[in-house]
Amino acid sequence: MSEERSLNFLEQIIEEDIAKGIHGGRVHTRFPPEPNGYLHIGHAKSICLNFGLAKKYNGLTNLRFDDTNPITEDTEYVDSIKADIRWLGFEWAEEHYASDYFEQLYEFAVALIKKGLAYVDDSTPEEIAAMKGTPTEPGKESPYRSRSVEENLQLFENMRNGMYKDGERVLRAKIDMAAPNMHLRDPLMYRIKHAHHHRTGDKWCIYPMYDFAHGQSDSIEHITHSICTLEFVPHRPLYDWFIDKLEIFPSHQYEFARLSLNYTVTSKRKLKQLVSDGIVRGWDDPRMPTLSALRRRGYTPASIRAFCERVGVQKRDNIIEVGLLEYFIREELNRTANRVMAVLDPVRLVITNYPADRVEALQAENNPEDASAGHRTVPFSNTLYIEREDFMENPPKKFFRLAPGQMVRLKYAYIIKCDSVEKDADGNITTIYCSYLPESRSGGDASGISVKGTIHWVSAAHAATAEVRLYDRLFKVEDPGNEEGDFKSYINPDSLQVVSNAYIEPALASAKTGDRFQFLRKGYFCVDPDTTTGKLVFNRTVTLKDTWAKEASKGEKAKA
Numbered sequence: 001m002s003e004e005r006s007l008n009f010l011e012q013i014i015e016e017d018i019a020k021g022i023h024g025g026r027v028h029t030r031f032p033p034e035p036n037g038y039l040h041i042g043h044a045k046s047i048c049l050n051f052g053l054a055k056k057y058n059g060l061t062n063l064r065f066d067d068t069n070p071i072t073e074d075t076e077y078v079d080s081i082k083a084d085i086r087w088l089g090f091e092w093a094e095e096h097y098a099s100d101y102f103e104q105l106y107e108f109a110v111a112l113i114k115k116g117l118a119y120v121d122d123s124t125p126e127e128i129a130a131m132k133g134t135p136t137e138p139g140k141e142s143p144y145r146s147r148s149v150e151e152n153l154q155l156f157e158n159m160r161n162g163m164y165k166d167g168e169r170v171l172r173a174k175i176d177m178a179a180p181n182m183h184l185r186d187p188l189m190y191r192i193k194h195a196h197h198h199r200t201g202d203k204w205c206i207y208p209m210y211d212f213a214h215g216q217s218d219s220i221e222h223i224t225h226s227i228c229t230l231e232f233v234p235h236r237p238l239y240d241w242f243i244d245k246l247e248i249f250p251s252h253q254y255e256f257a258r259l260s261l262n263y264t265v266t267s268k269r270k271l272k273q274l275v276s277d278g279i280v281r282g283w284d285d286p287r288m289p290t291l292s293a294l295r296r297r298g299y300t301p302a303s304i305r306a307f308c309e310r311v312g313v314q315k316r317d318n319i320i321e322v323g324l325l326e327y328f329i330r331e332e333l334n335r336t337a338n339r340v341m342a343v344l345d346p347v348r349l350v351i352t353n354y355p356a357d358r359v360e361a362l363q364a365e366n367n368p369e370d371a372s373a374g375h376r377t378v379p380f381s382n383t384l385y386i387e388r389e390d391f392m393e394n395p396p397k398k399f400f401r402l403a404p405g406q407m408v409r410l411k412y413a414y415i416i417k418c419d420s421v422e423k424d425a426d427g428n429i430t431t432i433y434c435s436y437l438p439e440s441r442s443g444g445d446a447s448g449i450s451v452k453g454t455i456h457w458v459s460a461a462h463a464a465t466a467e468v469r470l471y472d473r474l475f476k477v478e479d480p481g482n483e484e485g486d487f488k489s490y491i492n493p494d495s496l497q498v499v500s501n502a503y504i505e506p507a508l509a510s511a512k513t514g515d516r517f518q519f520l521r522k523g524y525f526c527v528d529p530d531t532t533t534g535k536l537v538f539n540r541t542v543t544l545k546d547t548w549a550k551e552a553s554k555g556e557k558a559k560a
Contacts, residue, residue, distance in 0.1 A: 008313040010049070010254060014057055014225060023224045027059030030223050031085070031092070032214070034066040035077035035198075037268040038283040038290040039084045041304070041325070045259040048308040050227055051090040062221055063092035067099050068213050070197040078198070080283070084291040089301045094221070098213045099199045101220055105208050106160065108216055108246055109171060109189055113152045117245055118189060119145055120155035121172050128170070131177070132185055138178035139185045145174060159192055162205045166192050173212075175241065183238045187211055215239040218251035226251050229258040230317055257314040261322045262478040264289045270487060279488060280474070286539050287474040287495050297471060298516050298526030298541030303329040319479065326542045333516060333524045333541065338366040338373060341411065341456040342504040342519040342538075344468055346385035348460065349432045351416060354382035359459075363443075364412045376507050379462040380413050385503045387521075390455045391432055393421065400453035402432065408453040411520065415440035415451055456520045463503040466536035469528065470497040504536070511536060518544075 007015065018025045029050040033039065039047075054061040063085065067073050085092070098105075112118040121128065121144045133139030147155075159169055171190035179185055189212040194205045215238075218226045226239075236253045243250055260266065265274075266289055274280045274288070283290050286297035294304065307328045311320055360380040367373035386402070395403040402408050407417045414436040422431040440447035476492040477483055483490055508517070516526045523544050528537040 009315060010053060010225070010227065010256065010313055011056070013254060014053060017224070018057065023222075026222075026224055027054055027057040028062070028222060028224045029054045029059065029227060030062040030064050030218065030221065032064045032066045032217075033081050034069070034072075035074065035081060036069065036072040037077060037272060038080050038292055040266045040271070040289045040291065041261060041264075041294065042259040042266045042289075043084075044088060044291060044304050045308045045311065046227070046229070047085060047088055047090060048305055049256065049313060051092075053225070053227075059224075060093035061090070062094045062096055062223070064096040064217060064221070065098065066210065066213065066217075067097050067197070067199065068207050068210065070193060070195040070207065073198055075198050080292060084295075087291065087295060087301055088304065096217070096221060097199060098208070098217050099197065101213070101217055102200065102204055102208075104220060105213060105216055106206075108242075108248075109156065109208075109212070110153065111246060112173065112189075112242075113156060113171075114149055115245065116149060117174050118171055119147050119152050119174055120159065121145075121170050121186075122168070123170075125167060128188075132182065133177070135180075135182060141177050142172070142186065145186070156190075159190065159206050160204075162194070164192055166194055168192060171206075173238075173242070175238075181234055181237055183211070183234050184241070187238060211235055211238050212242065215242050215251060215253070216246070216248070218253075219243055219246075219249040222249050223251045226253045228253055228255050230255050230315075231258070255315075257317045259308070259311060260317065260319045261289065261325065262319050263322050263473040263475050263480070265475070265481045265487060267481060270481065273488070274474075277488065279491060286469070286471045296528065297539050298333075298524065299329050300332055300516075303332045306332075322473065323546050326546060329542055330524065330544075333518065335369050336367070337516045337518045337524055338376075339364075339368070339518045339520055340505050340508055341378070341458055342466070342468070342502055342508075342522065342525075343385045343387055343456070343458050343463075344470075344499045344502045344519075344522065345388045346503050347388045347391060347429060347432060349384045349386050349416075349434060349457070351382045351384070351434050351436050352419065353435045356382050358382070359461075360413075362412045378412060378505060378507070379459045381459045381461050383460040384410070384457040385460055385463060386432070386455055386457045388429075391418070391429070393429070400451075401455055402434075402453070407449070407451045408455050409440070409442070409451050411454055411456045412442050413457075414438070414442075415445075415447060415449060458503045458505055460503075462506045464506050464509040464536065466502050466504050466508070466538055468499040468502045468525070468538045468540070470499065470540045471495065472497075502538075508536065516541070 031050045051061045121142050131140045170188050172186045175184045177185050188209050190206045193207050233255050239253045284292040284296045286293050307325050361377045362380050363375045364378045390401045392403050402418050404418050409415050416434040416436045418434050420433045421429050424430050437447045472495050474495045475490050477490045480487045480490040511527045513527050513529050518524050524541040525538040528539045530537040
């Protein structure tokens with residue numbers, strides 16, 4: 001019986017609210033992405049949290065696109081975001097856009113002007129920044145702060161009607177230029193942007209700032225628990241100020257620690273740079289931390305949800321080991337992925353005493369972790385391909401694979417012994433010649449001989465070919481976003497290695513995009529969308545073991 005998990009601080013808040021009958025005991029959350037890029041693993045935590053809390057407390061979750069910046073937003077991102085949320089296993093109750101509320105937000109701004117709580121400022125961005133003051137020094141009031149309500153109403157209407165250039169005027173809230181919280185020093189509410197919006201077209205040329213649009217949109221939708229990441233803690237007093245002064249539904253903001261992974265960057269600006277500079281092949285390049293990239297690499301929704309559950313909900317930012325994410329996909333694929341044989345760096349092996357015209361149909365277990373997975377047939381002949389690393393001409397001690405005079409077992413097949421090798425003019429081994437023990441067949445071994453090594457193989461005459469992409473971590477340092485200099489200088493040069501002509505079992509020839517397998521002794525792989533008729537492409541999802549942990553351990557020992 002599993003131990004029951006204790007409540008996280010957000011669950012405690014919600015349960016207290018329900019007990020007090022706040023909002024009638026309702027729970028209504030929202031996930032509010034800006035459609036200016038693809039969702040990444042950090043967003044997955046927010047998605048799981050918002051949808052998970054609503055589900056636990058019989059509530060609802062809205063999907064609301066924060067589309068208040070027409071210059072950076074696009075329907076491509078809207079579509080990808082919806083696809084990613086559904087792929088993770090969630091469905092929203094209502095779909096909204098901040099642009100749905102542009103008219104209402106405009107009316108809210110007019111209401112604040114009429115209350116003497118907002119004004120149009122003609123100052124330049126540089127002048128406004130200079131007047132803001134510092135955290136230890138109060139700001140200075142704008143010379144335009146004392147404009148009359150009537151003048152502000154007219155100027156704001158003129159802004160809406162397109163009478164001014166970008167940056168010529170802004171609308172600011174009138175709060176307190178000496179407030180200790182810099183966000184309360186007459187923050188910007190509206191700016192002028194003559195740009196085409198992906199939904200409203202050219203109807204608007206003024207757009208609300210995030211801090212003005214966000215809380216009011218929550219209020220319009222009657223969101224009970226507006227859950228944000230910790231960087232929005234200083235914004236909360238402004239969130240509350242707007243709602244209080246407008247006397248609208250009292251949505252409230254709560255903050256939790258964002259999800260950051262080591263060896264990863266999740267800044268949209270930096271991710272865009274990786275794409276635009278051609279360092280990766282797109283937003284869904286399997287080395288990226290985007291959900292579309294993780295999907296393409298072979299990660300499953302269940303593994304990501306389990307990872308987010310394990311990470312939990314904290315009040316302090318911290319960096320999570322990417323190895324934990326890899327652990328969850330390994331655990332799932334170990335249970336669910338069929339085992340197959342693939343040779344990535346082949347060397348030819350000939351069994352000299354096995355009849356050249358003979359082909360055996362061997363039975364291979366698909367998944368020892370799943371009895372219902374059944375068996376498959378693997379053809380065996382006298383000429384095989386094995387991994388080049390599975391043979392050494394002059395092996396060290398405890399090398400239990402193939403070597404001259406040494407015996408190994410071929411997986412599902414026979415024990416073989418290396419008799420000789422053939423080399424090319426440069427001294428490279430081209431063919432390994434072996435003999436086999438006919439009575440040593442797996443499952444009915446009557447040879448009485450025990451060997452310490454088992455290697456995988458494919459029959460040369462029956463093998464299919466495939467391109468195999470060996471993906472690894474994109475960065476070679478733990479915190480590339482905070483290192484000195486250009487973050488791109490820390491790219492791992494071995495983050496992608498391509499095997500253009502690997503040999504695979506013939507059964508894999510019918511594999512479909514998204515199918516996942518364990519390549520015996522090599523790792524977990526999935527079929528890439530680049531696959532075409534006659535050309536299979538596999539992506540390595542994750543290695544069988546955490547090889548980076550081993551390297552990190554070596555580094556620590558070296559330091560000691």
